[in-house]
Amino acid sequence: MKVIAFDADDTLWVNEPYFSEAEQHFCQMMENFLPIHSTSQELFKTEMDNLDTYGYGVKGFMLSMIETATRISKGTIGLDGIERILAIGKELIHKPIEILPGVEDVLETLSQKYRLVVATKGDLLDQERKLAKSGLEKYFHHIEIMSNKKEHDYLKLIHHLDIQTNEFLMIGNSLKSDILPVLAIGGHGIHVPFHTTWEHEQVSHQIIHENFREVNEMLEILDFL
Numbered sequence: 752m753k754v755i756a757f758d759a760d761d762t763l764w765v766n767e768p769y770f771s772e773a774e775q776h777f778c779q780m781m782e783n784f785l786p787i788h789s790t791s792q793e794l795f796k797t798e799m800d801n802l803d804t805y806g807y808g809v810k811g812f813m814l815s816m817i818e819t820a821t822r823i824s825k826g827t828i829g830l831d832g833i834e835r836i837l838a839i840g841k842e843l844i845h846k847p848i849e850i851l852p853g854v855e856d857v858l859e860t861l862s863q864k865y866r867l868v869v870a871t872k873g874d875l876l877d878q879e880r881k882l883a884k885s886g887l888e889k890y891f892h893h894i895e896i897m898s899n900k901k902e903h904d905y906l907k908l909i910h911h912l913d914i915q916t917n918e919f920l921m922i923g924n925s926l927k928s929d930i931l932p933v934l935a936i937g938g939h940g941i942h943v944p945f946h947t948t949w950e951h952e953q954v955s956h957q958i959i960h961e962n963f964r965e966v967n968e969m970l971e972i973l974d975f976l
């Protein structure tokens with residue numbers, strides 16, 4: 752193993768609960784038009800439709816909230832409504848960084864033995880800001896903001912890092928984005944589950960693969976690296 756890549760959101764720090772909270776605020780705001788659960792489904796549908804256009808991240812999420820609000824209010828949401836949506840998004844951007852348990856110890860130890868990188872989706876500026884605020888930047892050789900995490904995207908990253916695929920290990924909370932594509936190209940994956948997973952990232956089947964491990968918490972990784 753030469754390079755260990757870490758996912759950022761819900762692997763290094765808390766993310767999904769903040770998005771869920773923002774979504775909850777949005778759905779409450781739209782309660783005059785639709786029940787909370789239906790607004791949530793409408794928003795998810797808009798996000799999925801927009802994924803190829805906006806990519807992942809908070810700004811695309813904000814635009815999808817505006818589009819959903821306009822649609823379900825049949826255009827009556829008004830400028831005031833749009834301002835409230837922008838405020839929900841900006842609050843999300845400025846949430847404090849809450850580093851997950853064991854992360855700092857693991858990075859401190861592993862950075863002495865391996866080249867560490869961050870491999871994350873999301874908006875460039877937002878992820879850079881979060882990394883700077885986290886104080887974890889010093890452990891990483893490189894931060895890669897990826898527009899997607901498919902096999903092809905990982906191959907590009909590995910090529911860039913000038914290593915072989917079997918010298919690459921990815922650690923993350925999403926089986927779909929962090930683990931499955933990496934195993935498929937011959938890399939290694941360690942899954943560190945987080946209690947909340949975005950619907951889009953959910954995988955229902957069990958993974959059995961010689962290059963795959965699952966741990967209950969981040970610190971367990973040090974037992975075998």
Ligand SMILES: [Mg+2]
Pocket residue numbers: 758759760761762923924925
């Ligand atoms: Mg993640």
